[in-house]
Amino acid sequence: MKYPALLSFEEVFPQIRQFDTIIDARTPAEFAEDRIPGAINCPVLSDAERVQVGTLYKQVSAFEAKKLGAVLVARNIAQHIETQFIGKPREWTPLIYCWRGGNRSGAMAHIMARIGWPVVQLDGGYKEFRRYVIGSLAQLPQQFAFKVICGPTGSGKSRLLQVLEQQGAQVLDLERIAAHRGSVLGNLPQEAQPSQKAFESRIWDKLQYFDLRYPVFVESESKKIGNLRVPEALMEQIRKSACIALTLPRTERVRLLMDDYAHFVADPALLNTQLACLSYQHGREKVGEWQQMATAGQVEPLVDELLLKHYDPAYAQSIKRNFGQFSTAQILDLADISPEAFLQAARQLHQDK
Template identity: 60%
Template structure:
């Protein structure tokens, strides 16, 4: 077989695990926005170099731009060879792609193939992969037998999903994939959210591994998780599916949230900045009283009030409006908030 070989993403889908490396040669900013799951970034032009060459194309001419671009690409490929590939054996098989499967991936694929590696270049590049995700994600979502875990804020839905995963159940944890806890106070300070495209890639990757003869557990999310939009096909499927209602007493809900939101417990000023987002819903007087509770280290009282006056009413409105199967939900009372307690509930669900 002649290398480098060209292949489209749908053709390669069942063979991805056979590649020893998936190499994305686009610039770091392109890679950060989204990439094929498991890919590594070996840019043949970095962000500044790409701008430089692109500007020459527009302001000078294509010939001059190609000369400069070729020199940069050759230098960068040589660097990647020295840093990453010199120890690879003859049978090492990489998949290489860029934006459209053109010059950038072609240059890397040509050199690696000349060395003797069985290189495959992704025909159509990242654009081809992205089209596949956009097309197949709704198709995958329609095959899923959803079981929707419902419950008021602090009832431990995310912990239950984690426990279900640990005992081998199929779980789509949208908040984990979105790196956000789904509420107005749900951002994680040390974890910026992925881009919308990356979020969709992560969902596609998880759904692609599922056995559609088995049920999939998911949390009763709204249409957005932080700044990210849950794909319509998933929302529509969830909202028409059987529900599991998880219940936990108020005191333990408060204790659970104090653990999960420890970054706010230790930083009342940061919490108070977020509370301003609720000003239009609760008015200045109530928000100020909540801020004072935070500053006075009365966090259990503040959390209880937030649950009773904000989160619980909002949850009930959302569930009543959006989840048509909730009236027939299986009700489960969660006893305790330790890992073993959630494992027991997860086993009860599966058994």
């Protein structure tokens, strides 16, 4: 094969894990929004440089823009080779891509191929990868048998998924991928949600390598997790799949939520900001009472009342309406939130697969 080789994503994907390095040559901002899973960012133009070259192209001429671009691209590629790749052996195999046209990745691929590395450039770049992901997510979920972990807020669904994964089960933890716990109080203060594109790419990456012979455990989610939308075909397949109904005494659910939402316990003002979002459902007077409880440090009775007045009624309506097999769900009782209880439940489910 002559290098640099120009291959489509369909050609590259079957061997994508054989590449030593996947290089995203786009700007840091483009990379941050989404990228091929496992890629590293080696921008041939920074965000500011890309704007600079684009402005020169529009306001002066393509010729002047290309001259400046050549200087910046050559300088940046040289720096990447010197700082990151100078020690790579002749057999090192990189896959390089940029946005679409191939100018940025093509420049890097050309120089690396002249050095002697067997470089592959992705034809169509990130845009072609994105097209492939969208197409896959419209078809791929239908191939899997999902087992849906159901249960009201605080019943330990996410913890059970984590233990199932530790036991070797196939788990699609959408809340972990979305960096959100799914409810109005579900945002994670130390972690921002990914972009919608990145969310979909990460889901695709998980599904792509699951074994079709075994079930995939997933939580009973809403169509949106925080600000992110679950892909339609995936949501449809999950909602018509077999269900497992997880039960846990309410006192234990309160304990679990106190653990999981410790940041709210420590910051009543933050909790009150989120509680304000419930005003349209429960009225300002009731939400004001809850906010007073939070300010007074009465978080445990507050959590108990939120379960009773808000979360449990909402769950009861949603689960029956959206999950067709819930009426025949396998019942799985947890006595408490000890690690032993979750381990026993996970082993039972994993053995039953």
